Amino acid sequence: MNSTAFLNIENLCKSFAHRSVVSDFCLAVNQGELVSLLGPSGCGKTTTLRLVGGFLEPDSGEIFLDGIAIQNLLPENRPVCTVFQSYALFPHMTTLENVMYGLRCSGLGFQPSRHKALEMLSTVGLADQASQNVTRLSGGQQQRVALARVLVLNPKVLLLDEPFSNMDANLRVQMRDEVRSLQSRFNLTTIFVTHDREEAMGLSDRIAVMQDGCIVQFGTPREIYTSPVNLYVAECVGHVNKVHIGDRVLAIRPEHVQINKDRGEHNGIVVSVSYLGFITRYLIDYQGDQISVDVISGHSPDLRQGEQVSLSFGSSFPVV
Amino acid sequence: MMSFEKSQIRSVRYTDLFIALLLTLPVLIFIVWPIVEVIVKSFLPEGFFSLEIYRNLFVHNSRLIFDSILSAILSTVLTIIFALAIALYVAFCSARFKRSILVALMLTMISPPFVSSLAYIMLFGKRGYIVHHVLGLTWNPYGMHGVILMQVLSNISLAALLIIGMFAMLDPRTLEASRDLGGKSWRTLCSIVLPLSMPGIVAAGFIVLIKCLADFGTPIIIGGRFTLLATEAYLAVIGRGNLPLASAISVIILIPSLMAFFFYRHYIRQTHGVSVAMQKIGDRGIEGLAMGSWASSTLGMLTWFFLFLMLLQYGAILFATVFDYRQGHFIFTLEHIQAIRLGKMASFVRSLCYSFIAAIGVSLFGALLSYYLESHKGVSSKVVDFLSTLPYILPGPFFGIGYILAFNDAPLALTGTSAIVVLNCMFRQLPVSTKATSAGLTRIDPETENAATDLGSGRLRLLFQIILPLLKPAFLMSFINTFTATMTTVGAIIFLITPQAKVVTVELFNVLRDGDYGQGAVLASMIIISTLCVNLVFTRWVIRRNG
Numbered sequence: 001m002n003s004t005a006f007l008n009i010e011n012l013c014k015s016f017a018h019r020s021v022v023s024d025f026c027l028a029v030n031q032g033e034l035v036s037l038l039g040p041s042g043c044g045k046t047t048t049l050r051l052v053g054g055f056l057e058p059d060s061g062e063i064f065l066d067g068i069a070i071q072n073l074l075p076e077n078r079p080v081c082t083v084f085q086s087y088a089l090f091p092h093m094t095t096l097e098n099v100m101y102g103l104r105c106s107g108l109g110f111q112p113s114r115h116k117a118l119e120m121l122s123t124v125g126l127a128d129q130a131s132q133n134v135t136r137l138s139g140g141q142q143q144r145v146a147l148a149r150v151l152v153l154n155p156k157v158l159l160l161d162e163p164f165s166n167m168d169a170n171l172r173v174q175m176r177d178e179v180r181s182l183q184s185r186f187n188l189t190t191i192f193v194t195h196d197r198e199e200a201m202g203l204s205d206r207i208a209v210m211q212d213g214c215i216v217q218f219g220t221p222r223e224i225y226t227s228p229v230n231l232y233v234a235e236c237v238g239h240v241n242k243v244h245i246g247d248r249v250l251a252i253r254p255e256h257v258q259i260n261k262d263r264g265e266h267n268g269i270v271v272s273v274s275y276l277g278f279i280t281r282y283l284i285d286y287q288g289d290q291i292s293v294d295v296i297s298g299h300s301p302d303l304r305q306g307e308q309v310s311l312s313f314g315s316s317f318p319v320v
Numbered sequence: 321m322m323s324f325e326k327s328q329i330r331s332v333r334y335t336d337l338f339i340a341l342l343l344t345l346p347v348l349i350f351i352v353w354p355i356v357e358v359i360v361k362s363f364l365p366e367g368f369f370s371l372e373i374y375r376n377l378f379v380h381n382s383r384l385i386f387d388s389i390l391s392a393i394l395s396t397v398l399t400i401i402f403a404l405a406i407a408l409y410v411a412f413c414s415a416r417f418k419r420s421i422l423v424a425l426m427l428t429m430i431s432p433p434f435v436s437s438l439a440y441i442m443l444f445g446k447r448g449y450i451v452h453h454v455l456g457l458t459w460n461p462y463g464m465h466g467v468i469l470m471q472v473l474s475n476i477s478l479a480a481l482l483i484i485g486m487f488a489m490l491d492p493r494t495l496e497a498s499r500d501l502g503g504k505s506w507r508t509l510c511s512i513v514l515p516l517s518m519p520g521i522v523a524a525g526f527i528v529l530i531k532c533l534a535d536f537g538t539p540i541i542i543g544g545r546f547t548l549l550a551t552e553a554y555l556a557v558i559g560r561g562n563l564p565l566a567s568a569i570s571v572i573i574l575i576p577s578l579m580a581f582f583f584y585r586h587y588i589r590q591t592h593g594v595s596v597a598m599q600k601i602g603d604r605g606i607e608g609l610a611m612g613s614w615a616s617s618t619l620g621m622l623t624w625f626f627l628f629l630m631l632l633q634y635g636a637i638l639f640a641t642v643f644d645y646r647q648g649h650f651i652f653t654l655e656h657i658q659a660i661r662l663g664k665m666a667s668f669v670r671s672l673c674y675s676f677i678a679a680i681g682v683s684l685f686g687a688l689l690s691y692y693l694e695s696h697k698g699v700s701s702k703v704v705d706f707l708s709t710l711p712y713i714l715p716g717p718f719f720g721i722g723y724i725l726a727f728n729d730a731p732l733a734l735t736g737t738s739a740i741v742v743l744n745c746m747f748r749q750l751p752v753s754t755k756a757t758s759a760g761l762t763r764i765d766p767e768t769e770n771a772a773t774d775l776g777s778g779r780l781r782l783l784f785q786i787i788l789p790l791l792k793p794a795f796l797m798s799f800i801n802t803f804t805a806t807m808t809t810v811g812a813i814i815f816l817i818t819p820q821a822k823v824v825t826v827e828l829f830n831v832l833r834d835g836d837y838g839q840g841a842v843l844a845s846m847i848i849i850s851t852l853c854v855n856l857v858f859t860r861w862v863i864r865r866n867g
Contacts, residue, residue, distance in 0.1 A: 055496050075499040082500050088493035092515045101511070102501030153501065 006031035006189050007157055012061035014047055014213075021047045023213040025061070029157075032187040034180070036200040038236055039210035045193045048210075049159050052191065053082045065156055076105070081150035082159040085166070087142050089134045095121065095145050096130040102153045120152040124182070140171050147179065151186060158183070160192040164199060176203055197237050201225070209233045231319050241291040242319060249319040254294040256314035259284065261301060264310025270303050286311060340696075343689050347708050349732070350747045354722025355710065358567045361725055365564030373568040381552075388549040389576065391464055392532040395471040399528045400521065402472065403479035406626060408509070409619035410480075411487050421623065422484070428477040428630045430855055432808045432825060432847040434832055436473045437541045438840050439633040440466070442640055449636075449645060462544030470542055471532045473633075476626060479524040486520025487513070506615070526580040533573050534715030534811055541832050549573055553717045557815055563725065570718040581713045634848070640841035656838035660846070664827045664839075668846055671807060671824040674738065678745040679802040683795050685746070686753025691787060693754070694761045705754075712751035716811020719748055724815055736818050744816055745806040752805075753798040760794030761787075800858045807851045 005028035012025040022044045029035050037045040050056045052063060054075035063071040070078055081102075090098050096117055103113035121127045124144040129137060134145055143163060150158060163179070164172045180203055183190050194200050200207050201221045208215045209224060209232075217224060217233045228234035231242075231251055240251045258264070259282060268286040280300040282293045291311070295301070303309060365373055378385070410421050443450045445461050490513065498508040514521075536550035543551070553569040556562040641657065643650045660668075689708065693701045711719060723744050727734035734740040788795075810825040817826055828843040 053496075053500060055500075075496065076502050076504055080500075082497070084493045084497060086491070086493055088491065088497035090494060090498070090512060101498070101503070105502035105504070105507060149497075149501065 005029060006033075006066060007191075008062075008064040009048075009052065010062045010064070012048065012051060012063070013059045014044075014051055014056060015059060021213050022051065022058075025214050027208055027215060027218070029189055029191065031189050032184075033205045034183055034188075034190040034192060034203060036192045036194055036204040036207045037210055038194060038197065038200040038207050040195055040236075043210045044213035045195075045210050046161060047213075049082070049161055049191060049193045052157070053080055053159050054078045079156040080159060081153060081155035081157075082161060083143075083146045083150060083163050085162045087146040087163075089142055089145055089149075091133075091135050093134065094131050095126060095134055095137065098134055098145055099148050099152055102149060106153070116152055117148075120148045123151075124148045124178075139167055140175055143167075143175055144178070147182060151182065151188075154186075156189065158188045158190040160190060162194055163192075164194075164196070172199075179203070201237060207237070209236050226315075228317070234317070239292060241289070243286065243289050243291060243313065243316075250313065250316040251319050252291075252313050252316040254281070254292045256316065257284075257291060257293045258312045258314065259293050259295070259301060259303070260310045260312075261303075262310055264312045266311040266313070268309050268311050270305055270307045270309055272305060273303060284309060284311065339692065343685075343692050344704050346685065346747075347689070347704055347750075350743055351710055351750070352707055354719065354726040355714070357725035358570050358718060358722045361564055362568035362571045365567075373564055374572075377565075377568060377572065384547065384549055384552060385572065387464070387546070388533065388573075391468055391471075391548065392529055392576075395468045395475070395532045396525050396529045398468065398472045399475045399479050400525050402476045402622065402626060403483055403524060404521065405619050405622045406476070406480040407483035407487060409616070409623040410484055412616055413620070421627070422481075424627050424630065425477045425481050425484075427852070428634075429481060430804055430808070430848070430851050431474065431477075432828060432844050432851075433474075433810045434537055434541055434828065434840075435637060435844050435848070436470045436633060437538055438832060438837060438844060439636045440470060440473075440542065442636050442837055442841075443632065460544070462542055462546070464543070464546045466542040466544070467538050467546060467548070470538050471535060473629065475528045475531060477630075479528055482524040482527070483517065483520055486517045486523075489520075490516055522583075526583075529580055530577045530713055530715060533576060534717060536717060537810060537829055550715065550717055553721070554814070557717075557721060557724070563721065566717070566721050567725070570715065570721055573715045574718055577713045577715060637841045637844050637848075640838060641845050644838060653838075656842045659839050660842045664822075664824070664843065667822045667827045668824045668843075668850075670738075670821060671847075672850065674742050674745065674823060675803045675806040678742045678749070678806045679799045681742070682746040682749050682753050682802050683798040686750055686798055687757045687788065687791055687795055689750075690754040690757035691761065691791075694758055708754055709751045711748045714748075716748075716809070717815065718812075719744065720812035720815030723812070735816075738821065741813050741816050741823070744812050745802070745809065748809075748812060749798075749802040749805050752801050756794040756797045756801075757791055760791045796858055796861060800855055803854055803858075804851050807847055807854075 007027075007029040009025060009027040012022055013020070014022040025044075025048055027035070037048060039045050047056065051058050051071075054070075054073060058071055061071070062069055065079065070080070090101065093101070096114070099117040099120055100113045103116055104110070108116075118127065118130060121130055124147060126141060126144055126148065129141060134142060137145065146163075160179070164175055167175060176199060182188075192200070192203060204221060206218060206220055207224050208218045210216065211232055217229045221237070224233060225237050228237070231240065234240045234251055234253075239254055241254060241257065243250045243252055259268075266286060268284040268291065271283040271285050271290065274281045274283075275297065278297060279294045280297045282295070282303060284291045284293055293311075301309075362373060363369055363371070406421070406425070410418050413421070440448075440461065442448060448461070494516070495508055495512060498512045499505075503511065534550055536548070536554040539546060539548045539551045540554075549569050550573060553566045553573070556566040556569065642652060642654065644653050644655070645651075689704075693705050714722075723740055724735065726732070727740055734743070808825060810829055813823060814826050814829065817823055822830075824843060824847055828840055828847070831837075831839045831843065
């Protein structure tokens, strides 16, 4: 247990109809840190987030925020705010009214609320959309409203529930950067739920990889990528090849395999070549194992389908 | 080759035109023509243009118009207040209560006309059991207050179910967001739930308002000397054969209905974005919003009080089928049942037949029409779509009088036949049928249709093998609705039946008017039980088919 952590989740359990969804979940998050919960759908990450947000009641376990137990507080009384996957903006209100809503709830007067809300809107670059109905905003703008709406309340913890899943690729990258810069600017302790490895890697201070309702590994993106505790974690943050060498099975990332026309320890046959822009991906048949190999396109050897190649394996880890 | 293709295309066009005519002609004949006839008759009472009838109505009967509008508005407002309270209570209460309340509301919605009035007179009337015997009071239940009370009681279930349906469509995330931002339950309710449900609440209000305006029977049974426009229209036809006057009154009743209708359409268009946003996720509604104990117990009391009244009402009616209250004692008797068996059984069987035929007919026609309109988007389709929804807002008497006027002589002399009654019931329920089907159609992935055509199935085969099976739930819904409506309606068909071929609701109305409450109780029970059985059987079917 890390008693100095800002947000401390201890032994959280939740089951639905006798099916355990979150089991014995422990996590300690430092102040100002952005932690991702990463895992495939059904691993319990959204349920965990809803437990922290107060939308679900845990069967057992405790959540300490700044030393105070909050697991029994209603959502309206928790200093924790959520940005929902669908944004859940109030469709019958303007942008400004959406951002003012929480301030008004806290008992702040109309004029001060309006002033603070406008300020926050210019921070997220939406000052000119203040009196626009939120349903008329674009996806990126709606997301900014959802962020502004919670940031203006200065919550102790920010929860993000797959906030980029409804966006196209370009907008996704742009919003990711914006969220990160707002998060560090306000020094917000943040939990971010995603199934997208790239998002988790690019955004997080630390990643908690989840499986069957608990954390399998918790560490910085580099730690998780380079020294995963098992194959599941390794596959969560990137592609891995499973290679049979003798009676052992090794897991090797595609960029850790080198291919040459003739120099190398092992022989394989090119099955296919895909040019993906920055990298070129080769699919190699090695003694019945299909191995993907990524090479930066400028440095890629000129290989054709069916050609014999030599392989050498770089850093790898054994598969249990 | 070329010419062959051309002729094939042309033949497709002719088939299309033929189908279009086949589907739009009935709408024109059985909906538009009667409406036009009523309006024409009111302005050309003797064959030439005259505003005499309207002048008379407004000058000499302004009190009648005022009373009608006032009582309808009061009934509507009270109904909506109660319905809202029940809907909120249902949203907040535990799942177990929720289920039972929903079932109770649905059961009480399947009710023949005037059951409230019947029970009210038996329990709270001048010689009513509770008022006279238990409380020892003498009071006058008849008058405007009685009419409003009855209209409120008989419309609450429907309005509450409509509003509950609206709540269920709310995006639960929006409500969570409100709480997340610090909104307490009451604030969430007032700033988020109610504004977002407004279209549904307005819709419910508009439906109740039209029903109250068109209600001519309640004032006859319980109004005493208090009378309303719809009642005057009824008396003008049945008592005096004055069709021009009845037409003019019908047109006047139609005006507020039309206004409500256009207001509603306008409002819905404005808030379209809202409803779409809400339909995206919404499945759980406002469940889980905790409410203060004071508020929840107030709402709970109102809800349980209403359900208690309903229990009392149905209990009293069932009880009165075999018990008579004479000289301070209840006496067991089979007299009323005997009387029905001798005289009115044929009407009951006739009602069942009419209801079955109308329900099957309109469900088929509505499905075909709706499919055609969905696949032919255009101005003419929009017009037909609008025309086919008109019966929904037409007051019952209006639609009945229209049928008398339109089908009295050649070319279509239907007066006095069973066909006119069945057709009237069919086309009156057409809007529900087409809406159910088009809701079902929008749920069908257009890709499914494309896939079927792609695999080489012809249009008709596509319709019968792909589309119709997928529409089975909508079809059954429409069937249940029309069957129930026809079994319990009186508004339009009372003008169309002949003394030799009555239907059961008209028999019920007549015995109540004559004060024979025992027989009324038997007839009402028969309608309730038979309609309930059909509903249960077919709802089961829908549920089972939907897995």
